[in-house]
Amino acid sequence: MFSGDQNESIPEKHDGELIGRQDIRVLLRLLSCSMTIEKRLRRRFIEQFNTTLPRFDVLAALERNPDGVTMSELSRLLLVSNGNVTVLVRQLESDGYLSAEAPPEDKRRTIVMMTRKGREHFKLLADAHHKWIGSMFRQMSPADMQSLYLLLANLKVSLAAEEETD
Template sequence: MLSCARLIEAEIRRRLRANFDTTLPRFDFLAQLERAEDGLTPGEISRRMMVTGGNVTGLAARLEEEGLIERRVVEQDRRAVTLRLTPQGRRDFARQTQAHEDWVAELLGGLSATDRAALLRLLDRTRRGVRAAITEAGA
């Protein structure tokens, strides 16, 4: 499982760099914002991506410089900010997302539709089993 995931991830990283001059962390950052129409705080992004606040701060600064995201002050707490995609960020991310979907479909193209469905079922069952084991271990 891990070797397949690493192979796919390495190829996606390579293609993102070659086709969009971007990185997987930048792609993931934009994906978090794309899913949150009202924006997210840097802390929320940090938790969702499971990275440090420093990583988010650096990425946010570069993406803002490039015009892909914007900062907005939270009305209820003028010290807090939310980050949101700009229209340019939405357009760029939509192109990247479509390419990403195409690449994943290509990389998994050696599997029949039946095999892909079985794989998804087994991965879901595995994920649920691992979560249950973790919950039991922590109890």
């Protein structure tokens, strides 16, 4: 629906100063979009549910793993440290949304699972999250969405190839 720089209202760093540096301009545009989306999600989770985006992320990871995961697996899934996950899990456990227990065969591990209350809470959060994301992308046509998705897949391939050369 929109193309180029028409009707931009989200500022970009160094806008107009990087003529000839298309790679940097694309990166900055990607970052400005990503940061805008994340800020809006964070604000809406706080305002409407008195919760945080990281807490939502923990619940979403556990929704995708209904049999539970270890704390280390959860850290890996969320790309955060074990310490950060421990704090979030303890908070969500005290709210009754999660259970964290050591299996009888290995007391060194802790398996984290969502409770029924957690699943009900997550459904509310996920429904709102889907609505917010849909609203943020509403001005894009399905064809533009598909094109962007494929272009980002190409970027992931490029990033993976670059990592191999380091």
